[in-house]
Amino acid sequence: xxxxxxxxxxxxxxxxxxxxxxxxxxxxxxxxxxxxxxxxxxxxxxxxxxxxxxxxxxxxxxxxxxxxxxxxxxxxxxxxxxxxxxxxxxxxxxxxxxxxxxxxxxxxxxxxxxxxxxxxxxxxxxxxxxxxxxxxxxxxxxxxxxxxxxxxxxxxxxxxxxxxxxxxxxxxxxxxxxxxxxxxxxxxxxxxxxxxxxxxxxxxxxxxxxxxxxxxxxxxxxxxxxxxxxxxxxxxxxxxxxxxxxxxxxxxxxxxxxxxxxxxxxxxxxxxxxxxxxxxxxxxxxxxxxxxxxxxxxxxxxxxxxxxxxxxxxxxxxxxxxxxxxxxxxxxxxxxxxxxxxxxxxxxxxxxxxxxxxxxxxxxxxxxxxxxxxxxxxxxxxxxxxxxxxxxxxxxxxxxxxxxxxxxxxxxxxxxxxxxxxxxxxxxxxxxxxxxxxxxxxxxxxxxxxxxxxxxxxxxxxxxxxxxxxxxxxxxxxxxxxxxxxxxxxxxxxxxx
RNA sequence: GGGGGGAUGACAGAGAGGCUAUGUGGCGGACUGCAGAUCCGCACACUCGGGUUCAAAUCCCGAUCCCCCCUCCA
Numbered sequence: 001x002x003x004x005x006x007x008x009x010x011x012x013x014x015x016x017x018x019x020x021x022x023x024x025x026x027x028x029x030x031x032x033x034x035x036x037x038x039x040x041x042x043x044x045x046x047x048x049x050x051x052x053x054x055x056x057x058x059x060x061x062x063x064x065x066x067x068x069x070x071x072x073x074x075x076x077x078x079x080x081x082x083x084x085x086x087x088x089x090x091x092x093x094x095x096x097x098x099x100x101x102x103x104x105x106x107x108x109x110x111x112x113x114x115x116x117x118x119x120x121x122x123x124x125x126x127x128x129x130x131x132x133x134x135x136x137x138x139x140x141x142x143x144x145x146x147x148x149x150x151x152x153x154x155x156x157x158x159x160x161x162x163x164x165x166x167x168x169x170x171x172x173x174x175x176x177x178x179x180x181x182x183x184x185x186x187x188x189x190x191x192x193x194x195x196x197x198x199x200x201x202x203x204x205x206x207x208x209x210x211x212x213x214x215x216x217x218x219x220x221x222x223x224x225x226x227x228x229x230x231x232x233x234x235x236x237x238x239x240x241x242x243x244x245x246x247x248x249x250x251x252x253x254x255x256x257x258x259x260x261x262x263x264x265x266x267x268x269x270x271x272x273x274x275x276x277x278x279x280x281x282x283x284x285x286x287x288x289x290x291x292x293x294x295x296x297x298x299x300x301x302x303x304x305x306x307x308x309x310x311x312x313x314x315x316x317x318x319x320x321x322x323x324x325x326x327x328x329x330x331x332x333x334x335x336x337x338x339x340x341x342x343x344x345x346x347x348x349x350x351x352x353x354x355x356x357x358x359x360x361x362x363x364x365x366x367x368x369x370x371x372x373x374x375x376x377x378x379x380x381x382x383x384x385x386x387x388x389x390x391x392x393x394x395x396x397x398x399x400x401x402x403x404x405x406x407x408x409x410x411x412x413x414x415x416x417x418x419x420x421x422x423x424x425x426x427x428x429x430x431x432x433x434x435x436x437x438x439x440x441x442x443x444x445x446x447x448x449x450x451x452x453x454x455x456x457x458x459x460x461x462x463x464x465x466x467x468x469x470x471x472x473x474x475x476x477x478x479x480x481x482x483x484x485x486x487x488x489x490x491x492x493x494x495x496x497x
Numbered sequence: 498g499g500g501g502g503g504a505u506g507a508c509a510g511a512g513a514g515g516c517u518a519u520g521u522g523g524c525g526g527a528c529u530g531c532a533g534a535u536c537c538g539c540a541c542a543c544u545c546g547g548g549u550u551c552a553a554a555u556c557c558c559g560a561u562c563c564c565c566c567c568u569c570c571a
């Protein structure tokens with residue numbers, strides 16, 4: 001039963017995703033037709049967001065955008081972990097309260113991610129807002145006999161009692177103990193048991209519970225909040241690769257133990273980001289925050305760079321890589337700007353049938369066919385496990401067709417341009433591109449008038465072969481970020497990106 | 498020790514039995530007063546050794562090398 005490439009990419013087969021639970025590419029069938037509920041593990045707010053976070057959240061942003069593109073009604077929830085050991089330590093070091101510290105970094109980090117052009121999830125949920133849900137969930141697990149309370153007032157999950165524990169990370173309790181890196185703890189029945197609730201030490205932030213003052217363990221918040229906001233089971237659960245074990249493994253154990261149903265239907269894990277070939281870490285001094293990055297590079301170039309690698313693969317961040325990405329994106333941007341001009345003034349809604357109806361000349365037919373071809377290749381690529389590199393390649397191929405069409409002298413009805421433009425822009429937006437307002441003169445009539453006057457003076461200089469003046473005008477404008485280009489039909493200008 | 502992912506042209510990076518992406522960079526040409534953009538063309542690939550097949554970068558076996566996880570981490 002050999003399948004050809006074309007069959008494998010048949011759009012009618014729908015979205016296929018690689019599920020970490022089985023490590024296989026499987027058809028995506030949401031639990032409820034037409035609706036997708038997704039949960040992605042978000043930030044622990046003790047420091048600024050870094051470029052590894054951005055990689056992960058761009059990936060899930062694209063996945064969410066594509067599912068919407070396909071017509072699904074997507075509800076995307078992301079947590080904010082604002083109670084955690086690292087925050088306690090960082091706050092202590094900074095000499096501020098735990099709450100003050102986590103608030104500051106919630107604001108900073110979310111702001112930075114938004115500035116890099118990642119769309120906010122439909123809801124963020126904070127651990128401190130869901131203490132009741134967390135306590136209730138722990139009580140359910142205890143009632144079901146899968147957790148126990150220690151003498152000190154902590155609650156531990158009893159790993160040995162959980163059937164199937166280890167199914168996500170593909171390991172058994174026995175193997176984990178053989179690893180021997182787990183410190184035996186007199187409070188635990190089994191060294192692999194993990195805390196659902198930690199009894200508070202003096203001076204630690206704490207909340208009341210049936211087991212005394214304490215705070216939630218690391219994993220329980222995601223089980224509690226996802227159930228509260230999305231129900232259980234829900235469709236997609238995602239996060240960075242490193243979260244497979246122990247975080248997600250433990251979430252599965254807790255949620256299944258509490259509710260007796262499956263937790264999430266599909267698990268998606270993004271590949272890690274390295275910096276110039278090395279693991280990014282504070283000790284190596286190659287730790288790059290989103291803030292720093294945005295001082296040096298345009299957000300859209302960074303997003304393009306991310307999307308150039310498949311979401312499951314490791315990505316090697318490099319200055320050269322971003323520079324190359326910026327150059328490649330520039331090609332698409334130029335094409336987009338030219339295309340924008342062709343549809344300006346076209347007020348009718350974009351309509352495939354209107355486009356078909358007006359595809360009379362060869363030029364029009366070519367444009368229509370190029371658009372159709374692009375749409376099918378783009379969809380096939382994205383259906384295939386959200387293959388963004390292939391989708392970007394398709395965008396470039398289409399851009400090539402579009403540039404040919406743009407330089408064609410044959411008359412092309414605006415409905416065709418609108419159809420092509422819409423396909424190009426919407427696909428680009430799925431890939432997080434083309435978010436910024438077009439960098440042309442449309443919105444700035446005064447500037448355009450000034451530029452036209454300057455270009456006229458320059459044109460006169462050129463006519464008398466006064467190249468010094470002509471070049472001086474061009475060079476001075478380049479210094480202020482305006483590119484002048486001589487075309488056959490006359491000079492044009494644009495803001496350099 | 499256990500689990501997992503890789504090795505594709507100068508570089509980045511898809512593809513997964515016959516179609517040999519795409520981009521950046523390089524070279525040559527067209528267009529230009531020059532530049533840019535654009536177009537046309539060229540060069541440079543599938544880690545190694547076996548096997549299966551009419552056909553292998555793609556499947557199988559073996560080797561070498563790299564990376565990640567098993568501890569906080571997106």
